[in-house]
Amino acid sequence: MNKKYIFERALLITYGLIVCFLLLKFEKVLKGLSVLIGVLLPVILGGAFAFLLNIPMSFLEKKISELLNKLNLKERTVFMISRITSLVLIIIIIIAIIILSINIIIPQVVQSFYTIVEKLPNTIKDIEKFLSENIKNIPLIEWFNTNMGKFDGSNAKMLNGISQNILGGAINITLGITTSIINAVLGLIISMYILLDKEHLKRQLKLIIHKISKDKHSNVISILKLTYYKLRKYIGGQATDATILFLMVFVSMTIFKMPYALLISSIVGVSAVIPIFGPFIGALISILIMFIGGYDNIVWFILLVIVMQQIEGNIIYPIVVGNSLGLSALYIVVSVIVFSSLFGILGIIFGMPLFGVFYEILSKYIKKT
Numbered sequence: 001m002n003k004k005y006i007f008e009r010a011l012l013i014t015y016g017l018i019v020c021f022l023l024l025k026f027e028k029v030l031k032g033l034s035v036l037i038g039v040l041l042p043v044i045l046g047g048a049f050a051f052l053l054n055i056p057m058s059f060l061e062k063k064i065s066e067l068l069n070k071l072n073l074k075e076r077t078v079f080m081i082s083r084i085t086s087l088v089l090i091i092i093i094i095i096a097i098i099i100l101s102i103n104i105i106i107p108q109v110v111q112s113f114y115t116i117v118e119k120l121p122n123t124i125k126d127i128e129k130f131l132s133e134n135i136k137n138i139p140l141i142e143w144f145n146t147n148m149g150k151f152d153g154s155n156a157k158m159l160n161g162i163s164q165n166i167l168g169g170a171i172n173i174t175l176g177i178t179t180s181i182i183n184a185v186l187g188l189i190i191s192m193y194i195l196l197d198k199e200h201l202k203r204q205l206k207l208i209i210h211k212i213s214k215d216k217h218s219n220v221i222s223i224l225k226l227t228y229y230k231l232r233k234y235i236g237g238q239a240t241d242a243t244i245l246f247l248m249v250f251v252s253m254t255i256f257k258m259p260y261a262l263l264i265s266s267i268v269g270v271s272a273v274i275p276i277f278g279p280f281i282g283a284l285i286s287i288l289i290m291f292i293g294g295y296d297n298i299v300w301f302i303l304l305v306i307v308m309q310q311i312e313g314n315i316i317y318p319i320v321v322g323n324s325l326g327l328s329a330l331y332i333v334v335s336v337i338v339f340s341s342l343f344g345i346l347g348i349i350f351g352m353p354l355f356g357v358f359y360e361i362l363s364k365y366i367k368k369t
Helices: 003-024 026-069 075-134 139-147 153-196 198-213 219-255 261-271 278-292 298-320 329-368
Strands: none
Touching: 026 075, 026 153, 026 219, 075 153, 075 261, 075 278, 153 198, 198 219, 219 261, 219 298, 219 329, 261 278, 278 298
16 A cells, blocks of 8 residues: 555544544633643743834834945944844833833823812712703612612622622732733843844744745745735834824814823824724723813814814825725725624734735635636
């Protein structure tokens, strides 16, 4: 019997057994994967940080190399200086952003948040008063008014249990934040090593793929290049677009002397990273904050937000991001819905470029056949 035939059948049976095992022990496999991901999380974060930081770093490295080439230096010298200088500049920018956030942005945002929280009880009382005066016979309001006046031992016990749960939750959140900070710092350190030696790592990855696929011109390489191109262009464009929108809203609110300018502009800018639904979410949260904060000219604020988002959506976004994904509006909505259901917030952010890669590969395959 042909050895190749035996090997192929044995390989097929092995794959079948592995698939059966994964299906039968699916829960244990998921637990094992979660443990493995937890262990490798700093490395995963390092790869993610390296990918994100490589976008501005490549730009800086290219510009520095162009300047150094005019000095007629050796190619290796130009490479080393531009690589190290660009990485150092990126680190300085990150540290500057962190210091700026800790000393300026975060305190102002927290102060605005506390101001809103202080005004929240009065806002609730005003709403309750309005409802009690204008809307009669609502069961929920009647139950609320009847039962809130009764405070006995069972209520005290219930509140005690709630307070214990809140305390336990606060401890878990604190531990989670500490672990996240440690993982983030380790990930950032790992990303620096990746960025310093990215060409060598790229060659190793290509060699592994060629060995596995037994193909010098593997399609896997083409798919990875396409994915990298789509993600890089999309993430860079989204970050630039969100930054411009943040500055537009902040400057506009400052000029018109509207309160909570930094908090609102931060929310609008961050929500702009989420495609399709992000601007609407940011607008609704901002309007709610201004309403709770007791801003009198809420109509003018709503008009300001609408104008800013129209400028961003119709002028800035097409210029900055453009049609880099090659997807119609229908496919964009479908990709956001599907990937958000599968992967949550990460699916919302990265679903569009990944779907764009799938769409382009499928289009090329259909055209060939």
